Amino acid sequence: MSDKIKVENTIVEIDGDEMTRIMWQMVKERLLFPYLDVTTEYYDLGLKKRDDTDDRVTVDAANAIKKHKVGVKCATITPNAARVKEYDLKKQWRSPNGTIRGMLDGTVFRAPILVNNIPPFVRKWKKPIHIGRHAYGDVYKNQEIRVEGPGKGEIVFTPEGGGEAIRKTIMDFSGPGILQGIHNTNQSISSFAKSCFTYAYDQKVDLWFSTKDTISKIYDVTFRDIFEEEFETNWKEKYVEAGLTYFFTLIDDAVARIMKSEGGMLWALKNYDGDVMSDMLASSYGSLAMMTSVLVSPHGYFEYEAAHGTVQKHYYKHLEGEKTSTNSMALIFAWTGCLKKRGELDGTPDVVSFAEMLEEAARESIEEGIMTGDLMLVAAPHPNNRKVLTEEFIDEVVKRLNVKMGID
Ligand code: NAP
Ligand code: MG
Numbered sequence: 001m002s003d004k005i006k007v008e009n010t011i012v013e014i015d016g017d018e019m020t021r022i023m024w025q026m027v028k029e030r031l032l033f034p035y036l037d038v039t040t041e042y043y044d045l046g047l048k049k050r051d052d053t054d055d056r057v058t059v060d061a062a063n064a065i066k067k068h069k070v071g072v073k074c075a076t077i078t079p080n081a082a083r084v085k086e087y088d089l090k091k092q093w094r095s096p097n098g099t100i101r102g103m104l105d106g107t108v109f110r111a112p113i114l115v116n117n118i119p120p121f122v123r124k125w126k127k128p129i130h131i132g133r134h135a136y137g138d139v140y141k142n143q144e145i146r147v148e149g150p151g152k153g154e155i156v157f158t159p160e161g162g163g164e165a166i167r168k169t170i171m172d173f174s175g176p177g178i179l180q181g182i183h184n185t186n187q188s189i190s191s192f193a194k195s196c197f198t199y200a201y202d203q204k205v206d207l208w209f210s211t212k213d214t215i216s217k218i219y220d221v222t223f224r225d226i227f228e229e230e231f232e233t234n235w236k237e238k239y240v241e242a243g244l245t246y247f248f249t250l251i252d253d254a255v256a257r258i259m260k261s262e263g264g265m266l267w268a269l270k271n272y273d274g275d276v277m278s279d280m281l282a283s284s285y286g287s288l289a290m291m292t293s294v295l296v297s298p299h300g301y302f303e304y305e306a307a308h309g310t311v312q313k314h315y316y317k318h319l320e321g322e323k324t325s326t327n328s329m330a331l332i333f334a335w336t337g338c339l340k341k342r343g344e345l346d347g348t349p350d351v352v353s354f355a356e357m358l359e360e361a362a363r364e365s366i367e368e369g370i371m372t373g374d375l376m377l378v379a380a381p382h383p384n385n386r387k388v389l390t391e392e393f394i395d396e397v398v399k400r401l402n403v404k405m406g407i408d
Contacts, residue, residue, distance in 0.1 A: 004034075004035060004036055004037040005035060005036050005037065005350050005351055005354050006036075006037045006348070006351075007036055007037065007038040007039070007339070007342060007343070007346070007348070007351050008342075008346040008348055008351075009039075009068065009070075009342060009345070009346050010039050010040065010041050010068045011038060011039070011040045011041070011068070011070055011071065011072060011338060011339075011342055012040070012041050012043065012061065012064040012065050012068050012070065012071030012072070012303075013040035013041065013042045013043065013071070013072060014043045014045050014061050014071060014072065014073040014074060014303075015042065015043065015044045015045060015046060015074050016045055016046060016073065016074030016075045016076040016077075016310065017045075017046055017047055017074070017075065017076050017077045017310045018075075018077065018310035018311065018312055018315035019310060019311035019312070019314040019315040019318060019324065019326050020074050020075040020306065020308075020309075020310050020311060020331060021046060021074055021310070022315070022318060022390075023326060023328045023331055023390060024074045024331060026328070026390070026391065026394050027328055027331055027332055027335060027394065030394050030395070030397075030398055031332065031335075031358060031394065031397060031398065031401065032335060035354060035401075035405065036339075036351075036354065041064050041068065043057055043060060043061035043064065044057065045057060045058060045061060045073070045074070045076050045096050046076075047076070047077045047079065047083065047087050047089070047093075048087060050076075050093055050096065051087065051089045051090055051093065054090070055093050055094070055096075055099070058096045058099045058100065059099065059103070061073075061096075061100065062099065062100045062103035062104060063103070065100070065104060065301050065302075065303055066103075066104065066299075066301060069300060069301050069302065069345060070301075070302050070303075070338055070341050070342045070345065071301075071302070071303045071304070071338065072303070072304045072305070072334050072335055072337075072338040073097075073100075073303055073304070073305040073334070074305070074306075074331070075305065075306055075308060075309050075310045075311075076096045076097070076310065077310055077312075078094075078095040078096070078097075079092050079093055080092065097295075100295065100303065101135060101295055104295060104297040104299070104301050104303065105191050105297055105298060105299065106195060106295040106296055106297040106298075106301065106303070107132050107133070107134065107135065107191070107192050107195035107196065107199070107295070107296055107297075108132070108133060108135060108293055108294070108295050109130055109131065109132045109195075109199050109266065109293070109294050109295075109296060110130065110131050110278055110281075110282070110291055110292065110293045110307050111128045111129075111130040111131075111203075111291070111292055112128050112129075112281070112282070112285035112286075112290055112291050112292075113128075113290045113291070113292060113329055113330070113333055113363070114127075114128055114285075115290075115363050115366045115367050116367055117366065117367055117369075117379050117380045117382065118285075118286045118287075118290070118366070118375060118378055118379050118380070119380065120284055120285050120286070121283075121284040121285075121286075122259060122284055124259075124260065124261065124262060125261070125262065125263040125284075126262045126263055126264070127262055127263040127264030128263055128264065129258065129261075129263045129264070129265065129267060129281055130199070130200075130203060130205060130265070130266040130267065131266075131267050131269065131274060131277060131278045131281055132192075132195070132196050132199060132266055132267070132268040132269065132274070133269055133271065133273075133274025133275065133278055134188075134189070134192045134268075134269065134270050134271050134274060135271060135274075136184065136185075136188040136192070136271065137182065137183055137184040137185070137188060137271060138182050138184060138270060138271040138272055139180070139182055139271070139272055140271055140272075141182070141183065142180050142181060142182045143180070143181045144178065144179065144180045144181075145178070145179040145180075146176075146178055147173050147176055147177040147178060147179055148176055149173070149175060149176060150173055150174050150175060151172075151173050152169060152171075152172055152173070153169070153170040153171040153172075153173060153177075153179045154167055154168065154169055154170060155167070155168050155170055155181060156168075182219075184219070184222075184223075186222070186226060189222065189223055189226045190226050190230065191298045192268075193226055193227045193230040193231075194230060194234075194298035195296045195297065195298050196209070196227075196266065196268040197230060197231065197234065197235045197246075198296055198298065198300075199266060199294075199296045200244065200265075200266040201235070201238060201239070201242065201244065202296075203266065204242065204244065205244070205264055205265050205266050206244055206245045206246070206247060206264075206265045206266070207244070207245075207246045207247070207265070207266050207268060208247050208248075208249070208254060208258075208265050208266065208267045208268065209223075209224075209227050209246075209247075209248050209267075209268040209269075210248070210249050210250060210251040210253070210254035210255075210267070210268075210269065210273070211223045211224055211250075211251060211270055212250065212251050212252075213250065214250055220270075223270065224248055227246075227248065227268075228248065231246045251269075251273060254267065255277075282307065286375070286378040287327065287374045287375060287378060288307060288308040288330075289306070289308055289326075289327035289329055289330050289372070289374050289375075290327070290329055290330065290375075291306070291307035291308070291330060292304070292305075292306065292307060292330055292333045292334060292337060293305050293306065293307040293330075293334075294337060302338070302341050304333075304334040304335070304337040304338040304341075305334050306330030306331050306333075306334050307330060308330060311326055314326045323389045323390075324389065324390050325372045325373040325374075325387055325388065325389050325390060325393075326372060326390045327371075327372040327374050327375065327393070328372075328390065328393060328394060329362060329366075332358065332359075332362050332397070333359065333362075335355075335358075336355040336356070336358050336359050337355075339351055339352070339354065339355040340352050340355045340356070343355065357401060357404045357405065358397070358401055360400075360404065361397050361398075361400035361401040361404060362397045364400050365393065365396045365397050365400060366379075368384065369382055369384030369385040369386055370386055370388055370392075370393065370396045371385065371386070371387065371388065371393070372387065372388060372389075372390065372393055373387050
């Protein structure tokens with residue numbers, strides 16, 4: 001093709017592992033590089049490379065996103081004991097997502113890809129419900145004590161550099177029980193709030209935030225207050241202008257309202273609520289392979305990825321020479337999300353419209369009945385429905401994209 005669409009600035013490309021690494025290559029070769037004149041700064045986060053570089057490559061990739069602002073990431077293995085053996089690793093390296101999230105101080109937002117022949121289990125939902133989970137503190141960074149018998153359970157804060165300690169009794173135990181201490185920091189909550197307001201504004205959806213503030217009058221009320229202050233100080237005017245609202249409500253009330261809503265909002269949640277609710281939402285939308293994920297940093301960095309993992313079982317089949325039917329939708333949308341953001345920041349609308357055309361081509365393939373095995377199980381039955389292999393699905397998207405681009 002002669003006239004490729006020019007992507008002005010660099011995209012940070014972060015490669016990964018197993019089946020997603022195989023599909024990553026296909027998506028680039030078949031769906032992107034033939035149409036785009038794009039420069040990527042490539043970081044190989046394949047497990048072997050992380051091990052060879054003592055995980056330096058992960059830190060380099062995060063720094064590159066800080067520099068170029070926009071990145072796209074393939075799924076990566078988070079090593080456990082079995083992986084240490086399988087890949088003969090020097091040590092059990094940390095989750096790359098954790099490292100990158102920590103360095104960018106970001107929040108992960110997830111949103112489903114909707115197609116008209118895979119109706120959500122909740123029939124009222126018409127628009128995507130986006131979820132933002134605060135991924136710091138609370139029960140995930142707790143201390144716990146198993147109480148063996150009678151005694152006093154206390155919470156104590158000792159100020160640095162002297163001053164009187166604050167001490168409260170949690171429970172005077174008369175017998176065995178359990179005790180837990182949790183924390184959060186204003187700085188982390190504030191970063192979370194900034195990321196949420198940024199993302200909702202960016203996606204042009206209302207922001208809902210919910211906590212148990214009626215019961216937890218210091219802990220959860222602090223979350224509520226920090227969000228309120230962030231809204232009043234930095235967003236109120238912008239939101240009014242854009243016709244968007246910020247809505248705070250009790251978590252119970254939010255759950256009830258979400259079920260009855262048509263969707264189309266960002267639901268911001270504390271760490272535990274987000275953990276649970278994101279799994280509920282993912283399953284009610286059909287397949288993990290139809291869920292996108294983006295890390296948004298309050299400093300204006302964006303990293304796009306698929307919500308699913310490396311699809312290990314399919315990869316082992318692939319290694320044995322078996323053809324797989326693995327869904328590349330979330331990976332494709334990670335790239336289009338990244339391209340749309342790059343185009344928006346660069347002021348290049350043709351890059352944005354290319355990404356939108358690619359999304360349409362991918363959606364239409366499924367809506368016309370061409371789908372991978374995971375979707376055959378959840379799609380509305382239709383005589384046109386046909387299960388295709390990994391490569392075949394991508395070829396079908398290429399066909400439709402070419403029609404849209406006016407290429408024969
Ligand atoms: P997974 O890769 O998400 O896959 C779990 C199962 O979900 C698959 O076996 C498959 O079901 C189905 N599935 C997921 N994505 C699919 C797709 N694109 N197309 C078709 N089916 C899909 O989770 P996992 O097997 O538990 O984890 C594998 C590795 O991924 C682990 O090493 C983990 O550390 C890593 N991981 C990475 C990330 C990340 O980088 N963001 C996230 C999660 C996990 P069937 O086998 O029934 O077909
Ligand atoms: Mg969970």
